[in-house]
Amino acid sequence: MIDEFKIREAVKSVLDPELKKSLLDLGMIRDIHVENGQVWLTLALSTARCPRKDAMVEEIKGVLGKLPGVAGVDVRLATLSHEELEKLFPKHPLVGLEKVRHVLAVASGKGGVGKTTIAVNVALALAGRGRRVGLLDADVYGPSVPVMLSLEGVQPEEENEAILPAEKFGLRIMSLGMLTAKGQPIVWRGPLVAKAIKQLLGQVMWGDLDYLVLDLPPGTGDPSITIAQSIPHAAILMVTTPQEVALADVRRSIDLFRKFGMVIVGLVENMSYFQPDHSGKPIAIFGEGGGEKLSEEFGLPLLGKIPIDLAIGRGGDSGVPLMVSSPDSETGRVFQGIADRIVAASG
Numbered sequence: 001m002i003d004e005f006k007i008r009e010a011v012k013s014v015l016d017p018e019l020k021k022s023l024l025d026l027g028m029i030r031d032i033h034v035e036n037g038q039v040w041l042t043l044a045l046s047t048a049r050c051p052r053k054d055a056m057v058e059e060i061k062g063v064l065g066k067l068p069g070v071a072g073v074d075v076r077l078a079t080l081s082h083e084e085l086e087k088l089f090p091k092h093p094l095v096g097l098e099k100v101r102h103v104l105a106v107a108s109g110k111g112g113v114g115k116t117t118i119a120v121n122v123a124l125a126l127a128g129r130g131r132r133v134g135l136l137d138a139d140v141y142g143p144s145v146p147v148m149l150s151l152e153g154v155q156p157e158e159e160n161e162a163i164l165p166a167e168k169f170g171l172r173i174m175s176l177g178m179l180t181a182k183g184q185p186i187v188w189r190g191p192l193v194a195k196a197i198k199q200l201l202g203q204v205m206w207g208d209l210d211y212l213v214l215d216l217p218p219g220t221g222d223p224s225i226t227i228a229q230s231i232p233h234a235a236i237l238m239v240t241t242p243q244e245v246a247l248a249d250v251r252r253s254i255d256l257f258r259k260f261g262m263v264i265v266g267l268v269e270n271m272s273y274f275q276p277d278h279s280g281k282p283i284a285i286f287g288e289g290g291g292e293k294l295s296e297e298f299g300l301p302l303l304g305k306i307p308i309d310l311a312i313g314r315g316g317d318s319g320v321p322l323m324v325s326s327p328d329s330e331t332g333r334v335f336q337g338i339a340d341r342i343v344a345a346s347g
Ligand SMILES: Nc1ncnc2c1ncn2[C@@H]1O[C@H](COP(=O)(O)OP(=O)(O)OP(=O)(O)O)[C@@H](O)[C@H]1O
Pocket: 108, 110, 111, 112, 113, 114, 115, 116, 117, 118, 139, 142, 144, 218, 270, 271, 306, 307, 308, 309, 310, 312, 313, 314, 316, 317
């Protein structure tokens, strides 16, 4: 007859994929109960969002289901307590940036050039290429990612003292805007900025990510440098516009990031031209050549030129970005090209 002892013996062989130790020995399989061949047990996970939970449940059921006398196996899921987690994993395996392969910080010389638009749509384009992508809105002056992704009013959930990013359009998203009460003015200055970002970086359960795209505050002020610097291995994606007058700000910004030892992966020129219709000639509303000029001057690749597209503005207002509503449009293909070049550059 099957009993708890036999179940324990058998289930010992199921290992935690991370720690490579028996789930039973780790205390993650508990409350085993056997009655008339039916087995009940609890699997306590590091997080309810554990990406491998289904595989672990299947393995447990597979191992126990083979035992003679077992009629059925019922696995209940639970999460480890904070104390248990700390004991098993001195550092939570999914919190912070440990499992984030690349951090891409989107910066601009000044405000309003489309930095957030580029951050959101490049993140979506990378996700469209099958990459696991997070988006951190670190724009201390006016976090606009919640509006662009219709996440207004969304408060982050917490689990075991970690903050869970919101999930939307296949991205994991966290915004400074989610940490402030609705309607409250945001006054993140000096030490507060560093503290808020440190908290975000240290406490958000980003999990396994190929890319974390960061929307930096605009300009060459303290916040953008402080934030970019506080993230190990962050590389800068610089947004520019084509007109000569805007270039001075971008030059200053590039110089400053370089002075602080930051790598710049490339330039994206936004609002490059307007295409009235498919047959007409593109109109260079804001002049032309800015991106190329900077590219030559600083030896940086120009990763793409985004047209002025009414669908981008509409996407920003409606909360459904262009790379969700029309990823294969002409503008969508430019974002795809940028994502491809980023992937190729990051290896
Ligand atoms: N290529 C484009 N075509 C049409 N509209 C655009 C384009 N790029 C950006 N916009 C629009 O311009 C406005 C400003 O864009 P966005 O918020 O992305 O700029 P930003 O540089 O992040 O601004 P901030 O400095 O305030 O953070 C938004 O309404 C956006 O929809």
